[in-house]
Amino acid sequence: MRRVESYWRLKLREIRRLRTDxxxxxxxxxxxxxxxxxxxxxxxxxxxxxxxxxxxxxxxxxxxxxxxxxxxxxxxxAYLDYERDLGYPGAFPFTNGIYPNMYRGKLWTMRMFSGFGMPEDTNRRLKYLLEQGETGLSIAFDMPTLYGYDCDHTKAHGEVGKCGVNVSSLKDMEIIFDGIPLDRVSTSMTINAPAAVLTCMYAAVGEKQNVPKRKLRGTVQTDILKEYIAQKEWAYPPEAHLRIIRDMMVYCTRYMPNWNYISISGYHIREAGANAVQELAFTLADGFAYVDLGIEAGLKIDEFAPRLSFFFNCTMDFFEEIAKFRAARRIWARVMKEKYRAKDPRSLWLRFHTQTSGASLTWQQPMNNIIRTTIGALAAVLGGTQSLHTNSYDEAWALPTEQAVMVALRTQQIIAEETGAADITDPLAGSYLIEWLTDEMEERVYRYFDQIESLGGVLEAIRAGYLQREIVENAYRDQLKLENGEHVMVGVNKHAIHEEPPIDTLKVNPAVQDKQIERLERLRRERDHPKVKTALSALKTAFKDSRANCMYPMLKAVKAYCTLGEIVDVGREVFGEWREPSLL
Amino acid sequence: MSSVKPEKLERKIRILVAKPGLDGHDRGALILSRAFRDAGMEVIYSGLLPTPDDVAQMAIDEDVDVVAMSLLNGAHMTAFPMVGRILKEKGARDILLVGGGIIPEEDKKLLQKDGITGNFGPGTPLKTIIDHIIERVRKERWKLK
Incomplete structure (x- = not known):
C-alpha cells in the first residue's frame, strides 16, 4: 500500500516538474x-x-x-515538448487521438440509446434500427431491471417499462432479440448491478441461435464503483459486486473475447454534480481500480486491458471539455505503460463513448436544447470520441419523441458531413489555451489521485463518503451560483419567458406492468421446478466461496429460467445490502 | 410572495427529504437538503430506495412537519399519493406533503387533489421551494396567518 501511495505523489511531482522544464x-x-x-x-x-x-x-x-x-x-x-506531451495521432501518449488518421479512417459511431415498455416494443425498435443500416444496438432498461427486482416485486410498482425495457427473465431477452442475429450485431447494454446476469442471458440467447460465445460482440456497463459514487443503483455492498466483476473479467477473458465487460463511466458522476476535473479524476481512479482487480485475479495486463473502455459526459464549457478528453487519453496511456507495464498499444488506448449532458438541458424553452446538444457534441468530436449519443431536446420533460430523436441524430450527421470538424485530427492541438488547460487538468487530476490514495483507495473513499460529498458540495455550489446569477442558464435565470408546456411528450402504456407480470407468472408455473431449485442452490454455494467463479452457476441458473430477481436475491441473502454513508 | 424569512420563523421546521422509489438520482434531493438546512430547517434525509411505507413511518417517527418528495423516474403518480394514503391510515394526515421532479402538467393537478403541492420542476429557484414550504407549514401546521 505504501509503495502505491508514493506512486501518485511521485507522479504529481513529475507532472509539476515537466511544467517548469x-x-x-x-x-x-x-x-x-x-x-x-x-x-x-x-x-x-x-x-x-x-x-x-x-x-x-x-x-x-x-x-x-x-x-x-x-x-x-x-x-x-513554454515547457511544451511536442513528442513527449502530444506524440502523434495513434502514438504514445495519444494526446491527439488513439488512431493515426482518426475520423478519416473511421467516423465515430452514432449510437442512440433506446428502449422502453414491453420486450416486444424494444424488439420492434431494434429491428427498425437494423433496417435503417445501424449495426450498433444500445438498450436502456427500466428501474426494476437495473436494481435486479422482478416486475412483480412491490418496489417495481409503477416503474415497469418506464425508463427502459423490463427484463425479468431469459424469456424477455429471447423476445428482445427475436429474429436479430447476434453474430451480426454489437449490443450495448446499460446495466450495472446485474450486469453479470444480463451477460449470461445474452450468452444464453446466443446459444439458442447457435452463435458461440466467442463471437458475441457488445458492451455491458458494469461500472459499479460509479454507482456508489454517483448513480446509486446497486444491489449489494461494493466488495460483493467487485467480486462478481472479477469473476466476469476472468470468464469473459477466457470465453467472450469480444465482450467489453466494463464501460468505466464518468457520465453519471458529472450528471450527479461533479465538475470536469472531478469527473475525470474519479473515473480514471475507478478505471485503475478495475485494472488492479484484474491483476489480483491473476490476469495479465495485456490480456484484459484492451477490453476496458470509457464513457464520458460532454457539456457546455467547450474548451474545458476538449482539454478533458485530451488529458484523459494521456493520463491513461502513461499510467498503463509506466505503472502497469502494459505493452499492447490497445491497452494504452483510452477508447470512449460520449453522451451530451442531460443536466445541461432545460425544461424551459426546450428548443434551445438543440443548440446545447450541438455545442456538446462538437466538443466531443473535437476531443476525439469513438462514439456519441446526442440527447433529444425534449428529454428534460420525458423520454424523447421520435421527432426529437431524429433531430438529435441529425445533429451528429451535420457535424460529421457539413462542418469539416471530422477532417482533421485534434484540430485544437497547439492552441496555447488548449495545451495549457490540458496540462492544468492533468495536474489537478493527479492531485485527486494522491488524495484518494491517501484515504486508502477508491473503495475506502467511497465507504467514507468522500467522493460522494465532493460531488454534492460541487453541485450545491453550482446551484447557488445559478441562483445568484453568477452562472447563467438561458431561459431559466436569464431571458426567461412565460410559457405553457408546448411540446408533446412520450407516454408509456400503463398496461405494460400487468402484461409483464402475467408473463412472469406463466413462466414461474411452466418452468422445470427442480432444475430451478438446484441452480439457485449451486449459485448460492458459489457466492459463498470467494475462490469460486460464480459465472458458471449463474449461466446455468439463467438457462433454467430462474428470474432476474431470484438470482439477484441469492446474492442479497449471501452478501447483505448496502447503506451509504451520510452525505449531509 | 408574503412569506416570512427563514431566520424570523416562530420555530424550526422539521422536514423529511425523501425519494420513495427505485430512483438513484439524488442530486436534487441532496441539494435541497443542504438548502433547507441553510434556511434553518431541521433536515432528515431518507437515504436511497425507501418504500412509500418506509417514508411514511420515518415521517411519523421523526415527527416532521413536512415531507418533501423527489422522483425523476416517472413513478411520482404511484409513489407520492401512496405515501399520503399510508400517512392517513396511520393517523398522520396532518403531515404536509410537497413534491418535485419531472411532473407533467396533467399530473400536477391530480397530485394537488391528493394534497401534494408544489410539484416543482427542474429549474425552480430554491427560494420558491423554501417559501412554499414555510407558507404551508405556518398556515396549516401552526395555524398562523
Missing part, C-alpha cells in the same frame, strides 16, 4: 522576448483600455474553478 519546441530566447513584450503590452495597451472600458467584475473560470486569463501565449506553455 526549459523550452524545447519554443526557443528560450524567444520566450524571454515574449515575456518582455507581454509585460509592456499589459502596461501600455491593456491597462489604459481597462480604464476606459472596465470589465464585468465576475470571475472568469472553468466549470472546475480553474481561473482563466484573458488570453494565452507561448509563455504559458
Amino acid at each position: 526549459s523550452p524545447v519546441v519554443f526557443n528560450a530566447r524567444a520566450i524571454q522576448k515574449i515575456r518582455r513584450s507581454l509585460s509592456s503590452w499589459n502596461r501600455r495597451t491593456l491597462r489604459p483600455w481597462l480604464q476606459k472600458s472596465p470589465e464585468s467584475p465576475r470571475s472568469y473560470e472553468t466549470s472546475s474553478s480553474i481561473p482563466l486569463k484573458r488570453f494565452y501565449t507561448p509563455v504559458d506553455v
Whole structure:
C-alpha cells in the first residue's frame, strides 16, 4: 500500500516538474522576448483600455474553478515538448487521438440509446434500427431491471417499462432479440448491478441461435464503483459486486473475447454534480481500480486491458471539455505503460463513448436544447470520441419523441458531413489555451489521485463518503451560483419567458406492468421446478466461496429460467445490502 | 410572495427529504437538503430506495412537519399519493406533503387533489421551494396567518 501511495505523489511531482522544464519546441530566447513584450503590452495597451472600458467584475473560470486569463501565449506553455506531451495521432501518449488518421479512417459511431415498455416494443425498435443500416444496438432498461427486482416485486410498482425495457427473465431477452442475429450485431447494454446476469442471458440467447460465445460482440456497463459514487443503483455492498466483476473479467477473458465487460463511466458522476476535473479524476481512479482487480485475479495486463473502455459526459464549457478528453487519453496511456507495464498499444488506448449532458438541458424553452446538444457534441468530436449519443431536446420533460430523436441524430450527421470538424485530427492541438488547460487538468487530476490514495483507495473513499460529498458540495455550489446569477442558464435565470408546456411528450402504456407480470407468472408455473431449485442452490454455494467463479452457476441458473430477481436475491441473502454513508 | 424569512420563523421546521422509489438520482434531493438546512430547517434525509411505507413511518417517527418528495423516474403518480394514503391510515394526515421532479402538467393537478403541492420542476429557484414550504407549514401546521 505504501509503495502505491508514493506512486501518485511521485507522479504529481513529475507532472509539476515537466511544467517548469526549459523550452524545447519554443526557443528560450524567444520566450524571454515574449515575456518582455507581454509585460509592456499589459502596461501600455491593456491597462489604459481597462480604464476606459472596465470589465464585468465576475470571475472568469472553468466549470472546475480553474481561473482563466484573458488570453494565452507561448509563455504559458513554454515547457511544451511536442513528442513527449502530444506524440502523434495513434502514438504514445495519444494526446491527439488513439488512431493515426482518426475520423478519416473511421467516423465515430452514432449510437442512440433506446428502449422502453414491453420486450416486444424494444424488439420492434431494434429491428427498425437494423433496417435503417445501424449495426450498433444500445438498450436502456427500466428501474426494476437495473436494481435486479422482478416486475412483480412491490418496489417495481409503477416503474415497469418506464425508463427502459423490463427484463425479468431469459424469456424477455429471447423476445428482445427475436429474429436479430447476434453474430451480426454489437449490443450495448446499460446495466450495472446485474450486469453479470444480463451477460449470461445474452450468452444464453446466443446459444439458442447457435452463435458461440466467442463471437458475441457488445458492451455491458458494469461500472459499479460509479454507482456508489454517483448513480446509486446497486444491489449489494461494493466488495460483493467487485467480486462478481472479477469473476466476469476472468470468464469473459477466457470465453467472450469480444465482450467489453466494463464501460468505466464518468457520465453519471458529472450528471450527479461533479465538475470536469472531478469527473475525470474519479473515473480514471475507478478505471485503475478495475485494472488492479484484474491483476489480483491473476490476469495479465495485456490480456484484459484492451477490453476496458470509457464513457464520458460532454457539456457546455467547450474548451474545458476538449482539454478533458485530451488529458484523459494521456493520463491513461502513461499510467498503463509506466505503472502497469502494459505493452499492447490497445491497452494504452483510452477508447470512449460520449453522451451530451442531460443536466445541461432545460425544461424551459426546450428548443434551445438543440443548440446545447450541438455545442456538446462538437466538443466531443473535437476531443476525439469513438462514439456519441446526442440527447433529444425534449428529454428534460420525458423520454424523447421520435421527432426529437431524429433531430438529435441529425445533429451528429451535420457535424460529421457539413462542418469539416471530422477532417482533421485534434484540430485544437497547439492552441496555447488548449495545451495549457490540458496540462492544468492533468495536474489537478493527479492531485485527486494522491488524495484518494491517501484515504486508502477508491473503495475506502467511497465507504467514507468522500467522493460522494465532493460531488454534492460541487453541485450545491453550482446551484447557488445559478441562483445568484453568477452562472447563467438561458431561459431559466436569464431571458426567461412565460410559457405553457408546448411540446408533446412520450407516454408509456400503463398496461405494460400487468402484461409483464402475467408473463412472469406463466413462466414461474411452466418452468422445470427442480432444475430451478438446484441452480439457485449451486449459485448460492458459489457466492459463498470467494475462490469460486460464480459465472458458471449463474449461466446455468439463467438457462433454467430462474428470474432476474431470484438470482439477484441469492446474492442479497449471501452478501447483505448496502447503506451509504451520510452525505449531509 | 408574503412569506416570512427563514431566520424570523416562530420555530424550526422539521422536514423529511425523501425519494420513495427505485430512483438513484439524488442530486436534487441532496441539494435541497443542504438548502433547507441553510434556511434553518431541521433536515432528515431518507437515504436511497425507501418504500412509500418506509417514508411514511420515518415521517411519523421523526415527527416532521413536512415531507418533501423527489422522483425523476416517472413513478411520482404511484409513489407520492401512496405515501399520503399510508400517512392517513396511520393517523398522520396532518403531515404536509410537497413534491418535485419531472411532473407533467396533467399530473400536477391530480397530485394537488391528493394534497401534494408544489410539484416543482427542474429549474425552480430554491427560494420558491423554501417559501412554499414555510407558507404551508405556518398556515396549516401552526395555524398562523
